[in-house]
Amino acid sequence: MNIQGLPSQLGSVTQTENSKPKGNFGALLKQYTADVNHDVKTAAKNAETLAVDGVGNVTETMLAVKKAGLSFQLMMAARNKMVDAYREVMRMQV
16 A cells, blocks of 8 residues: 555545536536436446346446445435525525
8 A cells, every 4th residue: 555655646636626617516517417317327227237137247246236225315305405595595585
């Protein structure tokens, strides 16, 4: 395990994340929804291949299913927060 190379790797990750162009909120939501959809489809395909053909890795399939489930839960939590914020704004008196 190379611990000495870790800070240089962390520095490059932070620089690339900070240099990414900022998009609008709608585009960000659309991209995240597409990512969640891709995760769900990948998990379903892996599970189907494992169940029907008996080909595949059980560990990778279970990780894909868990990742898809967590991504979906996070998306739904964000959606619920946005709906709550919208309702709060609508209740405000002008």
